[in-house]
Amino acid sequence: MDTALRIVWLVLRRVARVFRDAASWTVQSWRAALICLVIGNVLLIADHEAAGEAAMWCVLAWNAARAVWRAVSPLTYEAALGGPLRRRGWRRRGRKGWSMVAERCGLGMRSERPKSPTVVPRLLKVTTTSNALVLQVRVTAGQTVDDVDQVADAIATAFGAESVESRRVRSGVAELVLTMRELLHQITTAPVPHDIETEAVTLGRVSNGSPWRLELNGRHTLVVGRSGAGKGSIFWGVAGNLAPASRAALVRLWGIDLKGGVEVAVGAGMFSSVAMDEQAAVRLLRALQRVIVERQAAMRGRSRQFEAGPGDPIHVLLIDELAVLTAYASRDVVNEASTLLKRILAQGRALGVIVVAFVQDPRKETVGMRELFTQTIALRLASSAETRMVLGDGYGDLAPAHRIERTMAGAGYVVKDDGAVERVRADYWPDDVIRMVAQVYPAPQVPIDGDDGAVMDALQPAKAPDPVEPRPRRQRSPRSPRPAKDTEVA
Numbered sequence: 001m002d003t004a005l006r007i008v009w010l011v012l013r014r015v016a017r018v019f020r021d022a023a024s025w026t027v028q029s030w031r032a033a034l035i036c037l038v039i040g041n042v043l044l045i046a047d048h049e050a051a052g053e054a055a056m057w058c059v060l061a062w063n064a065a066r067a068v069w070r071a072v073s074p075l076t077y078e079a080a081l082g083g084p085l086r087r088r089g090w091r092r093r094g095r096k097g098w099s100m101v102a103e104r105c106g107l108g109m110r111s112e113r114p115k116s117p118t119v120v121p122r123l124l125k126v127t128t129t130s131n132a133l134v135l136q137v138r139v140t141a142g143q144t145v146d147d148v149d150q151v152a153d154a155i156a157t158a159f160g161a162e163s164v165e166s167r168r169v170r171s172g173v174a175e176l177v178l179t180m181r182e183l184l185h186q187i188t189t190a191p192v193p194h195d196i197e198t199e200a201v202t203l204g205r206v207s208n209g210s211p212w213r214l215e216l217n218g219r220h221t222l223v224v225g226r227s228g229a230g231k232g233s234i235f236w237g238v239a240g241n242l243a244p245a246s247r248a249a250l251v252r253l254w255g256i257d258l259k260g261g262v263e264v265a266v267g268a269g270m271f272s273s274v275a276m277d278e279q280a281a282v283r284l285l286r287a288l289q290r291v292i293v294e295r296q297a298a299m300r301g302r303s304r305q306f307e308a309g310p311g312d313p314i315h316v317l318l319i320d321e322l323a324v325l326t327a328y329a330s331r332d333v334v335n336e337a338s339t340l341l342k343r344i345l346a347q348g349r350a351l352g353v354i355v356v357a358f359v360q361d362p363r364k365e366t367v368g369m370r371e372l373f374t375q376t377i378a379l380r381l382a383s384s385a386e387t388r389m390v391l392g393d394g395y396g397d398l399a400p401a402h403r404i405e406r407t408m409a410g411a412g413y414v415v416k417d418d419g420a421v422e423r424v425r426a427d428y429w430p431d432d433v434i435r436m437v438a439q440v441y442p443a444p445q446v447p448i449d450g451d452d453g454a455v456m457d458a459l460q461p462a463k464a465p466d467p468v469e470p471r472p473r474r475q476r477s478p479r480s481p482r483p484a485k486d487t488e489v490a
């Protein structure tokens, strides 16, 4: 009985939606409806009854057919008719409205001569993507692309866009990508990874719906977001997507979680080791610093960029809540950990030792080494001052991380190397998926609760997990003497 009632309710809702769509589309196309009504009446007066009736009702009939199509098969309707019609509407709105919007948003330049019209940046190109209206404009004399950047948010609001990304195309030409339909509202769950990736990982989607790839090799990444902003999705996105490479001995994953291991425990098997107390964290940092020293000695004069191979992996260190290590731990630990981490950040990139760190509070006192991270992801932040602090001055309006809604966990902004802003949302990693990945791709375990020597031995080039036959060790130049750097750090 319950099921029958539910089916009836669903059918009634669909029928109501068909009537609502048909009526609202007819009202929207009132000019066409009026013209057809007039033509229909003329034909009726001229005794062409059938043609007259057809002309009078054609707009309503067309809209009713569309509404039924949409209700019965929304996907085919969207692909064949709904999407193209909507995008044509956006382009028309862009062309027609640009001059007025640009002037009202402060981009109008009044000429010296009296009564001459206000000049606004010239609209060069109007295009659309599946969910965005793209306007390419040439600024007028006396303006720069930065002037357009500054009012981008106001332009987006005027066109009814959800958000805007602005970039410089070439000298004097700016491109505004106005997101007219938000595709990031939907929550997506991360799939279990299969590919061996060492250079970059797919973490979710960018604003146009295409995959969000985060370059990792040769970069240190800082992820900043308030509590509940979804840092966990990026943490597991990086760890989980590198797990197959870790299993193949091309990557070694290390974790520092000084919040009692709460975040990392569920997938600890993906990591070779997780430091959960201050001393273990310092030991791990010392060991990674030593890897850097050894690789420097091995590569000196031979190569400038480290290349990973089985048994000579990229070391990826994930630090959950960096501030606990660099600000809130005991004074000695803060001092030593900060020094070691700064060295790793400064020297590790080209030597296959990279850091991905997560922090809630981006202030200088908590993250004194912010500028050593080569890329930053801003999730939901508390204020525009924080956004500017994290992404840099000038990004308060372009990448307004402080305006991300609480319901949009995992959403954020990335400023790319060329300064372009990308709006992204990470896939969600439920505990079950994390556990499954840790089970399918367990990392070789290395305890770090012993002394430094034990950790160091474990960081030596290791064999791939399922070797057919032992690999010959690579020829290396003699190591530099060990104790010198260590005693200096300790």
Ligand SMILES: Nc1ncnc2c1ncn2[C@@H]1O[C@H](COP(=O)(O)OP(=O)(O)OP(=O)(O)O)[C@@H](O)[C@H]1O
Pocket (backbone or CB within 6 Å): 187, 188, 225, 226, 227, 228, 229, 230, 231, 232, 233, 360, 408, 409, 410, 411, 425, 426, 427, 428, 429
């Ligand atoms: N990518 C995502 N998509 C949708 N919801 C998400 C996503 N990531 C996280 N969430 C939701 O937001 C909640 C908080 O996420 P998460 O624990 O990752 O935040 P956090 O930034 O790590 O917070 P804290 O710093 O307090 O640990 C999760 O319990 C989950 O319900």
